[in-house]
Amino acid sequence: MTDLPPEPFFSGPGLDRADALRANPAAIAALAAAPGALQLQWKDCLPELTEDGRLMWSAPTNPELFLGLEGDSARFSAIEPVTADARLVLPLITGLDGDDAPVFAAALSLGRWHSRHRFCANCGHLTEIVRGGWSRRCPACAAEHYPRVDPVVIMLAEHDGRLLLGRQPHYPAGRYSALAGFVEVGETIEAAVARELYEEAGIRVHDVRFVASQPWPFPSSLMFGCHALADGDELRIDTAELEDACWFTRDEVAAALAGAPEAAFQPPPKVAIARTLLERWLARLM
Ligand SMILES: [Zn+2]
Numbered sequence: 001m002t003d004l005p006p007e008p009f010f011s012g013p014g015l016d017r018a019d020a021l022r023a024n025p026a027a028i029a030a031l032a033a034a035p036g037a038l039q040l041q042w043k044d045c046l047p048e049l050t051e052d053g054r055l056m057w058s059a060p061t062n063p064e065l066f067l068g069l070e071g072d073s074a075r076f077s078a079i080e081p082v083t084a085d086a087r088l089v090l091p092l093i094t095g096l097d098g099d100d101a102p103v104f105a106a107a108l109s110l111g112r113w114h115s116r117h118r119f120c121a122n123c124g125h126l127t128e129i130v131r132g133g134w135s136r137r138c139p140a141c142a143a144e145h146y147p148r149v150d151p152v153v154i155m156l157a158e159h160d161g162r163l164l165l166g167r168q169p170h171y172p173a174g175r176y177s178a179l180a181g182f183v184e185v186g187e188t189i190e191a192a193v194a195r196e197l198y199e200e201a202g203i204r205v206h207d208v209r210f211v212a213s214q215p216w217p218f219p220s221s222l223m224f225g226c227h228a229l230a231d232g233d234e235l236r237i238d239t240a241e242l243e244d245a246c247w248f249t250r251d252e253v254a255a256a257l258a259g260a261p262e263a264a265f266q267p268p269p270k271v272a273i274a275r276t277l278l279e280r281w282l283a284r285l286m
Contacts, residue, residue: 005279006098008214008225009271014102015068015075022066022131028074032063036073039063040107045083046092047104053095055103065110066132067103075103079133082112086218087170090271101271105217110134112219113147121145152221153192154180156277156286157205159230163253163281164201165265166237166245174266176256178274179245180223193226201245202236205229211286214273225273227286254282 021027031037038057041048048056063076083089089108096104110133117136120127125140136145156178157164165176181196183189190208197205205228214223237245248256248264256263257278268274280286 005276005283005285008212008223008273008276009098010101010105010215010217011213012099012102014106015070017068018066019134021069022134025132028063028066028132031066031069031074032060032076034073037063038070038073038075040067040075040077040103042078042080045081046089047077047107049093049096053093053097053100055097055100064129064133065107065114066134067107067110077107077111077133079114080111082108082115082219084108084112084217084219086216089218090269093271096271102215105215108217109149109215109220110147112217117145117148148220150221151183151189151192151224152180152216153183153189153196153224153226154178154274154277155193155197155208155226155228156281157197157201157203157228157230158281159203159233159247162233162247162249163278164197164203164230164235164245164247166200166242168241169243171243172266175268176244176246176248176265177268177272178225178277179242180274183224189224189226193228197228197230200238200241202234202238204231206231209286211280212273212276214276216273223273225277227277227281250282253278257282 037060039060041056060076062078064079065077067075120138122143123141127136127138130137166179167176183192193208208228212225216223252264256265256267
């Protein structure tokens with residue numbers, strides 16, 4: 001039996017989010033004062049990492065955000081300035097431990113949301129932190145605001161045994177990856193996959209299937225990894241979105257993932273769900 005490809009990076013159990021405690025400020029304050037409580041350390045607008053890629057923690061000094069429980073002890077973060085540009089952050093976290101990645105993702109997205117959403121979207125008043133940092137409430141109009149999650153579809157279109165991959169102008173040289181785009185209001189995931197593939201590559205698809213998901217904290221996306229079958233292979237590339245797109249055979253995808261020097265393209269990095277999708281396709285899991 002062959003090993004299954006790994007789960008997407010940033011997925012995994014993370015902390016016990018202990019939602020029942022969030023409505024109880026006294027319980028959260030008691031947890032912050034209890035032995036074993038820890039607060040995330042930040043450096044240069046990112047959670048700080050040890051040399052072996054683990055998150056760094058210290059005794060709580062400003063436990064504004066209740067991240068959750070590790071066993072019986074609580075984990076917190078202060079609200080810090082946040083860098084959430086993937087192009088800047090990804091090179092700095094290449095060693096991030098997979099078990100700590102879900103906590104890193106939650107802290108980054110939550111911190112970014114607090115730093116950018118301080119005022120009520122309804123009336124403009126300064127809002128206050130409630131529910132351990134998982135909500136903000138407006139004292140003027142009583143509106144509640146929740147951390148935003150932006151749904152994104154990312155998909156492999158297949159035709160006659162080949163996969164459609166594309167490259168954006170800012171990608172490193174040679175890299176091709178799965179096409180992606182934001183889900184719009186009033187749209188299903190399946191419809192978004194079909195629309196994005198038609199807009200960006202001019203292909204019609206059927207049999208859209210969900211494969212796996214991934215939180216992508218740059219700053220607050222939730223990636224829905226999908227697979228679809230294309231009606232044809234003739235491309236009409238939207239050059240405002242993509243520098244290039246083309247079809248790759250199973251052998252070409254295998255060579256790229258294996259890092260072969262003569263590979264037809266450079267694959268997406270291991271932290272990207274696009275990589276997971278390619279690995280699962282190659283293992284015939286979709
Ligand atoms: Zn308000």
